[in-house]
Amino acid sequence: MELTILASLVVSTFFTALGAFSHTTKRAIGFLALQAASIGFVELVYCLLELITGLHMEALISFLAVFIEWFTSAAVSPLIIYWGMIKTENISEKPLVNNKKALASIVTLTVLWLIFGSLFSNLLPKRLDILPLTALMLLFSSFLIVYRKDPLKILVGLNMAENSLYPLIAESPISLVPFILGLMVFVNIVGVFVVMEAYREYGTILLSKWRVG
Amino acid sequence: MYSLLPLLSLVAPSFIGFLCLFTYPFKFLEAFFRRIEKLALLLGTSLTLLIVMTMVPYILSGEALETPIFSLKVDSTNMAGAVGIVLIFFLASLYNVEAERGGRLKPSMYNFFVLLFLTCMLGLLFSYDIFGIFLLVEMTIGVSIVLVVHNPTKISPEASFKYLIITAVSALFVLLGVLTTFISINSSSISAIMDNSEFFRENSRLAMFIVACFIVGLGADIGLVPFHGWVPDILPGSPPTVNGFFTAEPIAFILALYKLINPFYVIYPSQTIILLLFCIGLICVIFGVLSAFSQKDFLRMFAYLTIEEFGHMILPFGLFTSFGLTAGQFYLVNSSLMKAGLVLCLGSVLINTKTSDMDSLGGLIGKMDETAWSYIVCSLSIAGVPPLSGFYAKWLLYSAVYDFLSPLVGIVFSLLTVLFLICMSIVSLAVLVRSFHQIFLGQPARGLNDLKNVPWEMWLPTLIIAIITILLGIQPNALFNLIKQP
Numbered sequence: 001m002e003l004t005i006l007a008s009l010v011v012s013t014f015f016t017a018l019g020a021f022s023h024t025t026k027r028a029i030g031f032l033a034l035q036a037a038s039i040g041f042v043e044l045v046y047c048l049l050e051l052i053t054g055l056h057m058e059a060l061i062s063f064l065a066v067f068i069e070w071f072t073s074a075a076v077s078p079l080i081i082y083w084g085m086i087k088t089e090n091i092s093e094k095p096l097v098n099n100k101k102a103l104a105s106i107v108t109l110t111v112l113w114l115i116f117g118s119l120f121s122n123l124l125p126k127r128l129d130i131l132p133l134t135a136l137m138l139l140f141s142s143f144l145i146v147y148r149k150d151p152l153k154i155l156v157g158l159n160m161a162e163n164s165l166y167p168l169i170a171e172s173p174i175s176l177v178p179f180i181l182g183l184m185v186f187v188n189i190v191g192v193f194v195v196m197e198a199y200r201e202y203g204t205i206l207l208s209k210w211r212v213g
Numbered sequence: 214m215y216s217l218l219p220l221l222s223l224v225a226p227s228f229i230g231f232l233c234l235f236t237y238p239f240k241f242l243e244a245f246f247r248r249i250e251k252l253a254l255l256l257g258t259s260l261t262l263l264i265v266m267t268m269v270p271y272i273l274s275g276e277a278l279e280t281p282i283f284s285l286k287v288d289s290t291n292m293a294g295a296v297g298i299v300l301i302f303f304l305a306s307l308y309n310v311e312a313e314r315g316g317r318l319k320p321s322m323y324n325f326f327v328l329l330f331l332t333c334m335l336g337l338l339f340s341y342d343i344f345g346i347f348l349l350v351e352m353t354i355g356v357s358i359v360l361v362v363h364n365p366t367k368i369s370p371e372a373s374f375k376y377l378i379i380t381a382v383s384a385l386f387v388l389l390g391v392l393t394t395f396i397s398i399n400s401s402s403i404s405a406i407m408d409n410s411e412f413f414r415e416n417s418r419l420a421m422f423i424v425a426c427f428i429v430g431l432g433a434d435i436g437l438v439p440f441h442g443w444v445p446d447i448l449p450g451s452p453p454t455v456n457g458f459f460t461a462e463p464i465a466f467i468l469a470l471y472k473l474i475n476p477f478y479v480i481y482p483s484q485t486i487i488l489l490l491f492c493i494g495l496i497c498v499i500f501g502v503l504s505a506f507s508q509k510d511f512l513r514m515f516a517y518l519t520i521e522e523f524g525h526m527i528l529p530f531g532l533f534t535s536f537g538l539t540a541g542q543f544y545l546v547n548s549s550l551m552k553a554g555l556v557l558c559l560g561s562v563l564i565n566t567k568t569s570d571m572d573s574l575g576g577l578i579g580k581m582d583e584t585a586w587s588y589i590v591c592s593l594s595i596a597g598v599p600p601l602s603g604f605y606a607k608w609l610l611y612s613a614v615y616d617f618l619s620p621l622v623g624i625v626f627s628l629l630t631v632l633f634l635i636c637m638s639i640v641s642l643a644v645l646v647r648s649f650h651q652i653f654l655g656q657p658a659r660g661l662n663d664l665k666n667v668p669w670e671m672w673l674p675t676l677i678i679a680i681i682t683i684l685l686g687i688q689p690n691a692l693f694n695l696i697k698q699p
Contacts, residue, residue, distance in 0.1 A: 131393070138385070145382065151374055158381050165385065168392040173401070176344050183351045190355050191377055194362050197317060198370035210371045 004042050009133045009167070012039040013140065016160050017106060020143040021099060023092045025085050028144070028156045033078040036159070039166045040070035065174045072181045073166065077159050077188050084192035085152055088199040093149050093206060102147060109139050130167045137164035149207045151195045155188065214271070216278035219285040219339045222264045222295070223332050229257035230328030237321045250320035251310045257328045258306040261335070262299040268292065273694060284342035284402060290538070291338045293695040294468050297546035298334045298461040301553045302327075304674035305457030308557050311670040312454045312564055316363040323363060330356045330458060337465040344401045346469055347384075347391045350434060353466075354380040357459065364452045372450030376443040383433030383440065390426030390473070393419070406476040413480045420477045424486055428493075431470040435463055437527065438497045441520050445504075448516040449569065453560025456512075457674075460553040463526060464545055471530045471538070478533045490531025497524025502640045511559050511648055512569045515552075521641055522548050522595070525634075529610055532617045540609035542696045547594075547606040547685065554591035554678035555645075558584050561667045561675070562652055571648060576657030580664045585653040587675035592649060594682040596642030602685030602692075607638060 012035045019031035047063040097105075113136045141164060144157025162184060169180060195205055202210050233253055236242040246253075268287055271278055277288035287295065306327070318326070333353040340346050354377075361373040395401055397419065398409040406413070413420040433440035448456055478486055501521025508514035526548060529541035561584045562577065563569050578585040590601070597607030611631045618627035657664070666672070685692055 142382075145378060154378055158378065161382070161385055162388075165388055165392065168389070168396065171396050172344065172392065176348075179348050183348060183355070186355050187351065187377075187381060190358050191374075191381075194358065194370055194374050194377060197362055198374060201367050201370055207374075 005130070005167070006133075008038055008042040009130065009137070012036075012163070013133065013137045016137050016140040016164070019156060019160055020106070020140055020147075021102065022153075025090045025092075025150055025152045025156075026082075028153045029078050029082050029085065032081070032156045032159055032163075033074055036073035036077070036163045036166075037070070039163055040066070040073065040170075043167075043170055044070050061174065065177045066170070069166075069169070069177055069181060072184065073159070073163050076185060078156075080185065080188040080192055081152055081155050081159070084155075084195055087192075087196050088152070088205045091150055091205065097147050102143060106140065106143065110136065113139070134164050134167060137161075151191075151198070151205055151207055154207075155191045155195070158191070159184075159188070214276045214278055215281070216268075216271070216287075217280060218264060218268050218271075218278055219287045220280040220283055222261055222268070222299075223285075223336055223339070225264055226257045226261045226328040226335075227332040229253065229260070230325040230332070233321045233324040233328070235321075237319060237325075243319075243321075246321055250324060251306075251313065254306045254309060254324045254327060255303075257324070258299070258302045258331065261331060262303045265295050265299045265335075269296070269695065283340075284345055285336075285339040286341050287339055289696060290472075290542070291468055293542050293546050293692060294338050294464045295335060296695065297464050297549055298331070298338070301461040301549060302331050302334075302458060304553065304677060305454055305557065308457055308560070308671055308674045309454040311668040312560060313452065314564075316365045316452060318359070318363045323360075326356050326359050326363075327455075327458060330360065334461055334465040337469045341403045341472070342401050343391045343394055343403060343473070346473065347387050350387050350431070350466075350469070351384045353462070354384055354434065357462070360455045360458070361447055361451045363455065364450060366450065368446070369450040372443070372446035376447050379440060379443050380434050383430045386426045386430030386433075388430075390423045390430060393423050393426070403472060403476060407479065410480040413477065417481050417483075420481050421483065421485070424474050424477050427470060427473045428489065431466055431473070432493065435466045435470070435523055435527075436520060437493050437523055438500050438520065441497075441500075441523075444520055445513050445516040448519070448556075449510065449512040453557070453563055456556045456560060457553055460549050460556055463523060464549050467526055467530060467545055468542075471541075475533065482533075487531055487533065490527055494524045494526075494528035494531060497521060497527065498634070498637050499524075502637050502644070505644045506640065509571055510569045511571050511652065512563070514571075514644065514648060515556060515559060518595075518641055518644065519552060521637070522552060525610060528634075529613045532613060534613065534617055536616060537613045539693075539696050540606075540613040543689075543692060544606040544610050546692060547602050547682075550678055551591045551595040551603060551682060554587055554675050554682070555595065557671075557675045557678075558588040558591070561671050564671075565664060565667055566661060571651040574652045574658055574661070575655040576653070576661065577664070578653040579657070580661070581653075581666055581672070583672035583676050584667065585649070587672065587679040588653065589646075589649050590679035590682060591675070592642070592645035594686070596645060597638050598642065600683075600686045602682045602689060604686060605689040611635070 015031050015035035015038060019028050022028040022031055044066050047066045051059040051063045138161050141157050141161035145154050148154055198210060199205050236246040268278055272289055272292040277286060279286045333349050336349045358373045358377050361376060362369055397412060398405050436444040498521050501517045501524060505514050505517035526545050529537040566574060594601035594603035597603045615627050615631050618630055
C-alpha cells in the first residue's frame with residue numbers, strides 16, 4: 001500500500017473515532033464531512049495530477065467521477081443529515097455506554113485489529129491489502145450505530161461505515177458510480193424523512209423516548 | 214435465446230410508476246389522478262403479470278431468455294419465482310383498491326414506490342451482475358422503508374427506522390462482498406466467478422469471507438435469525454396492503470442469495486457453508502414457532518411464523534443439491550403465496566375491526582365468511598396438510614433434507630431431523646388453528662355484532678390464493694414443470 005493512501009486512511013480512521021465520541025449531532029456531522037473528505041482526498045489529487053499531466057478525455061472523465069463521488073460523500077450526504085437536524089433538533093445525549101467503556105472497547109478493537117490484521121494481510125491477495133484498515137474503520141463506525149440513541153448520529157455512523165468502503169468503491173467501474181451515489185443520497189433522504197416523521201409523532205428524536213411515546 | 218422480455222418486464226412497471234410520479238408536481242392533475250390511482254397500480258401489476266406469463270411457454274420448452282446487455286436472464290431457476298412475485302403483486306394491488314385508505318405519501322408517490330418495488334424484485338431475480346444485485350438490494354430496502362412509513366400510525370416511523378438501520382448495515386456487507394469479488398476477478402458477472410475458480414481455490418479464506426458477507430447481508434434483509442429484529446415490528450407497522458407486497462420479498466432475496474453463493478460453493482465445496490445455512494434455518498424454525506405461540510397480537514404472531522417460514526425456505530437451498538434447489542423453489546413460491554393469503558386475510562380483519570388483538574375478537578366467520586375460509590385453507594396449506602399444495606412443498610423439503618443427510622449421518626439421524634421438522638410444522642399448525650379459532654369462531658366479541666363484510670375486492674384475492682393452493686395440491690406439476698432442472 002502506498003504511504004499517502006495509508007496516511008489518508010489513518011487520518012480518516014482518526015476522524016471516524018472522533019465522530020464516535022462526539023456529543024452533539026452537529027459535531028458528529030462535521031466529523032462525517034471530515035472523514036469523507038480525507039478518505040477520498042488522495043485519490044482526488046491523483047486524478048487531478050493525471051488530468052493536468054495527461055490532458056486526455058479519459059483522465060477528465062475519471063477526475064469528474066472521483067470528484068462527484070468525493071463531493072457527494074463529503075458535502076451532499078452530511079448536508080442532507082444537517083438539514084434533518086435543522087428540521088428536528090441538535091441533541092447532546094448520553095450514549096448507551098459511557099465514554100470510558102467505549103474508549104476501552106475501541107482500544108481493544110484496535111489491538112485486536114493489529115494482531116489479526118497483520119495475520120490476515122499475509123493471507124489476502126495484494127489487490128485487497130487495504131481491507132484490514134477498512135474493516136477497522138467499519139468497526140469504529142459501528143460504535144455510532146450501536147451505542148447512540150440519536151437517530152441522526154446513527155445515520156452519520158451509517159454514512160461513515162459506507163465511506164470506509166470508499167477505497168474499494170473507487171475500484172468499481174465508473175459507469176456504476178452515479179448509481180451507487182444516487183442510492184447513497186436516496187437512503188439518506190429516506191432516513192431523514194423517517195426521522196422527521198418520527199419527530200412529528202413523538203416530539204423528540206431520542207430513540208429511547210419513541211417507544212414510550 | 215436473445216429476448217427483450219426480461220427487460221420489458223422491468224421497464225413496464227417502472228414506466229407506469231414514473232407516469233404516476235409525473236403527476237406529483239402538478240396540482241391540476243391531482244384530482245384526476247385520485248380517480249385513477251388504484252386502477253393505475255392495478256394496470257402496472259397486471260401488465261407485468263401478462264409480460265411474465267408470456268415468458269412461461271419458452272421456459273416450459275426448455276429455453277432460457279436473455280438480455281445480455283443488462284445481464285438479465287430468465288430460466289428454470291427463476292421463472293417460478295417471477296410468477297410468484299407478479300401474482301402476489303397483482304392480487305395485492307386488487308386488494309389495494311379498497312384496502313388502501315391513504316397515508317403519509319401522496320397516491321402518485323405511493324404507486325411509484327410500489328411499482329418500483331416490483332421492478333426491484335424482478336430485477337433481483339433476473340440480474341446476473343453482482344453490482345446490479347447490490348444496487349437492487351439497496352433500492353429495495355429504501356423503497357420498502359418508504360412504504361412502511363406510509364402507514365399513518367404512530368408505530369410506523371419507529372419500525373421503519375429500525376428496519377432502515379438493520380438493512381442498511383446489511384447492505385454494507387453485500388457491498389463489501391460485491392466489491393471484494395469484483396476486485397478479485399475484475400468482472401461483475403456471476404459467471405466470471407466460475408471462470409476464476411483457480412483464484413478462489415488458492416484464496417479459499419477470501420471465498421469464505423465473501424460468502425459470509427453475502428449470508429450476513431442478505432440474511433438480514435430476509436429477516437433470518439439473528440438479524441430478525443425488524444420483522445416483528447414491521448408487520449404491525451405497515452399498511453395491510455404493503456404487508457401483502459412484502460410477502461414477495463423473500464422470493465427475490467433468497468434466490469439472489471443462492472445465486473451469489475452457489476458459484477463459491479461449487480468452486481470450494483466447504484461443509485462450513487452448508488452447516489451454517491442449515492443451522493440458521495433450524496434456529497429460525499425453532500425460534501419462529503416458539504415465539505409465535507405466545508403472541509396475542511395476530512400481526513406479531515404472523516411475523517414470528519414468517520421467521521419460521523424463512524427457516525424452512527433457507528434449508529433446502531443450503532443443501533446445494535439439484536433436488537434441494539427444486540424443492541426450495543417450490544417451497545419458496547408456495548409459502549410466499551400462502552403467506553400473502555394469510556396476511557391479506559388478517560389485514561381485512563384489522564381494517565374491519567380496527568384491532569389486531571386476538572383476545573378482543575371472535576365469531577367473525579358469520580360476518581366475513583370468505584375471508585375466514587381463505588384463512589383456514591391457507592393455514593392448513595402452509596402447515597403442510599394434504600391434499601393442499603403446502604403438503605407437496607413440505608414433502609419435497611423433507612425428501613431433500615433426508616436424501617442429503619442419510620449418506621452423511623445415517624438413516625436414524627436423518628429421520629430424527631425430518632421428524633423434528635414435522636413436529637415444528639405441527640406446532641405452527643396449532644398456532645394458526647388457534648388464531649383461526651380466536652378470530653373467526655365462537656361468539657362475536659362485544660362491539661362486533663354490527664360488523665359488515667369487507668368489499669369483494671378485499672376477499673377475492675384471498676379466495677383466489679385459497680383456490681390456487683387447492684388446485685396446486687391436486688396438480689402440483691403446474692408449478693413443478695416451471696422449476697424442473699434443464
